[in-house]
Amino acid sequence: MPPVSVSPGVAIEQPALTQLRLEVRAFVADAIRDGLFVPHVDTWLTRWDREFTRELGRRGWLGMVIPTEYGGQGRTFLERFVVTEELLVVGAPVAAHWVAERQIGPSLLRFGTEEQKQAFLPAISRGDVIFGIGMSEPDSGSDLASVRTKAEPDVVDGVSGWRVTGTKVWTSGGHEADAFFALARTSPLDPAHRHDGLSQFIVDLHAPGVEIRPIISMGGDHHFNEVHLDGVFIPDNRVLGQIGDGWMQVTSELGFERSGPERALSTFHLLAETAEAMQTQTLPTDTGVGRLTARISALHQMSFAVSTALQGHQNADTAAAVTKVLGTTTEGDIADYVDLLAPPGRAADDALHTLLHAAILQRPGFTLRGGTNEILRGVIARGLGMR
Known part of the structure; x- marks a missing residue:
């Protein structure tokens, strides 16, 4: 073929x-x-x-x-x-x-x-x-080891479990989700071993003690949420993995989160519409489309290679971090490129204008969510054995 x-x-x-x-x-x-x-x-x-x-x-x-x-x-x-x-x-x-x-x-x-x-x-x-993600916390940024959500043992009606208290933030779709994995501290923080003592819990977002507070963007959209857990009881059968293994589990999970094609293709449809507009001569022809398409093509191969590694049960954490840094940068560059190329004053109902407006509003988050580029460059350096 x-x-x-x-x-x-x-x-x-x-x-x-x-x-x-x-x-x-x-x-x-x-x-x-x-x-x-x-x-x-x-x-x-x-x-x-x-x-x-x-x-x-x-x-x-x-x-x-x-x-x-x-x-x-x-x-x-x-x-x-x-x-x-x-x-x-x-x-x-x-x-x-x-x-x-x-x-x-x-x-x-x-x-x-x-x-x-x-x-x-x-x-x-x-x-x-439908699931969400319960990792990030206020004032923690990408430093997951600094989480302050805590889980303490408890027994309710003869059922042993944990009381989880804390706040998670930037929970995408939390207002739509049924549950999320929450990272919590199950033993006191040891400054010398910050990654120890963390565990994951499967939290029912409709359970008593869960409050979901919307975070409305400057553009008026509602994608993110703050999820407050006020002594939410989690039975032992909803502990994910082993108590104390949360850091290892989360870093494994992040390999899946950072490696997919969504880290390069969030604005691809905008680029495709721009190319179409050039073909119909509603936008001037410009070689920048070719350069950005070439970058997307390379990222396609990189993301496909990460999927190949995952299929072979290989560690793809470093490769996933590289793909995310390059991919999210490209997504933002597409939005910036079309913003400079498209003439101002386009009709509000114009398809390209609608896509561009949405891409510009989302653009700041591309290199933040799932780990900032600054944090991921550190992950890459450690993965490559650099000091």
Whole structure:
């Protein structure tokens, strides 16, 4: 089979991957034509559509790396990569399943009990349960080791568990989610060993003691939240992994969070619309589109390589950090480029203007969420053995 052109670049794929890519591409084209969604930018964070997510589940495009015995598809990380890439490049509304499918499922497979796997993995694969992330805290930034949320042992009606108290912030989609993994300190902080004494808990966001406070952006959008936990009781069967292993588990989870194509493709649809506008001569032709497309193509290969490493059960933490730094920088550069290129005063209902306006508003977060570029450069340096 000859090389197949893909939306963000060109790759030579196995025939089965190419066939899957074309199936997804045909589905989203029909969905756009039928008005099921309007393409947008940064949709893995900002566009929630539970019914669209469930339709993906019905088609077998969720829980792809989850084994069939847990309700998943038992497919590969490479097949998952192809599906997620095709959804992102057209700006499909994928936020409702993104966190659960990207990192919660793999983390449950690795660290969860048999009961936890049976409780959550089939629902994730159907698109019926929505997860958020409970890592960041006020005044902590990207320094997860400084978390102040604490968990203390307790017994309620004969059930042993933990009382979790603290505040998580920048919880994407927390107002839509059913649950999240919360990182909490289960033993006092030892300044000499800051990464010790941390544990993860599966928190029901509808439980007593949970308060979700919206964070409204300057543009009026509601994507982020502050989640306050006031002595929320978590039974022992909702401890993820082992008490005290939270840091190791979180860093493993971050490898999944930082490596996907969403770290390069949040503004790809804007770039594609810009190229289309040049073709129809509503924007002047400019070589910058070619340079940015080349960068996206390289990032496609890098992200695909990370998925290949994950498929082979290899450590991809450093490679994922490199991909995220370069990818999120490129996403922002696309927004800046189109902002300088597009003439002012375009009609408010113009599709390109709408995408550009949204991209500019989201642009500051690209290099912050999932670990700032400054923090990730330190991760990369340590991973490469630098001092």
